Amino acid sequence: MRFIDVFNGDADGICSLVQLRLAEPRESELVTGIKRDINLLKKVQAAAGDQVTVLDISMEKNAIDLQRLLDAGVEVFYADHHQPGDIPVHPGLSAHIDMAATTCTALIVDKYLDGQFHEWAITAAYGDNLTAVAEQLADEAGLSKTQRQELSELGIYLNYNGYGANTDDLLFHPAELFQQCVAYASPFNFIHHNRAAFEKLSNGYEEDMRAGLTIAPKYQTDQLAVICLPDEKWARRVSGVLGNALANQHPERAHAIVSV
Numbered sequence: 001m002r003f004i005d006v007f008n009g010d011a012d013g014i015c016s017l018v019q020l021r022l023a024e025p026r027e028s029e030l031v032t033g034i035k036r037d038i039n040l041l042k043k044v045q046a047a048a049g050d051q052v053t054v055l056d057i058s059m060e061k062n063a064i065d066l067q068r069l070l071d072a073g074v075e076v077f078y079a080d081h082h083q084p085g086d087i088p089v090h091p092g093l094s095a096h097i098d099m100a101a102t103t104c105t106a107l108i109v110d111k112y113l114d115g116q117f118h119e120w121a122i123t124a125a126y127g128d129n130l131t132a133v134a135e136q137l138a139d140e141a142g143l144s145k146t147q148r149q150e151l152s153e154l155g156i157y158l159n160y161n162g163y164g165a166n167t168d169d170l171l172f173h174p175a176e177l178f179q180q181c182v183a184y185a186s187p188f189n190f191i192h193h194n195r196a197a198f199e200k201l202s203n204g205y206e207e208d209m210r211a212g213l214t215i216a217p218k219y220q221t222d223q224l225a226v227i228c229l230p231d232e233k234w235a236r237r238v239s240g241v242l243g244n245a246l247a248n249q250h251p252e253r254a255h256a257i258v259s260v
Contacts, residue, residue: 005055055079
């Protein structure tokens with residue numbers, strides 16, 4: 001029997017798997033990629049008796065390969081919050097799908113595990129831009145202002161790490177980042193006891209954002225600004241979030257981010 005864990009390389013996917021492997025430790029093959037790489041099941045070759053866990057990738061986008069695995073006798077645990085399409089009715093599939101706008105995959109896993117590692121789920125909610133949900137959960141958990149800030153920052157950094165054209169662009173390969181995180185039952189322990197990893201994430205995010213925000217527009221009016229990013233790793237990482245930062249700074253104009 002082989003165990004294969006398939007997960008989106010963003011905060012939600014990583015925090016989902018962290019919770020499951022803290023609750024159910026096992027040696028497994030890790031299949032992941034950049035945040036935008038969601039057709040991950042095509043990379044999975046498994047046989048009857050193998051167990052595959054799939055987290056935070058659209059079932060609809062992976063329907064053909066999911067059916068392929070089920071037909072081969074593979075047992076599949078699937079948790080996600082995206083549009084699933086037609087969910088197969090199959091004894092080998094355990095599907096945990098919730099498309100509510102107020103949830104993410106890590107919160108679905110949190111519910112499945114009865115909140116055993118709730119702080120990792122809150123971290124994912126911050127990282128998945130469910131700020132109001134995360135704040136409500138933080139209220140219920142009695143977290144301090146400082147603790148909320150720490151989880152919010154970690155969620156943002158974990159999510160940011162998934163942006164890039166390929167895994168070579170990333171600060172950490174998502175599989176490595178998962179392994180760094182799963183060593184800690186609480187994200188607070190990761191933040192305070194794995195300072196090298198946390199500061200690499202933090203410094204990388206802050207430096208990329210500073211670099212992006214200092215680039216002068218190639219074209220600018222009161223209504224529009226065009227930003228051309230260089231062919232650099234940091235630029236490919238920051239392209240996904242720079243537009244949001246510019247929109248917050250200048251809400252009165254539109255922004256076009258052009259990557260070389």
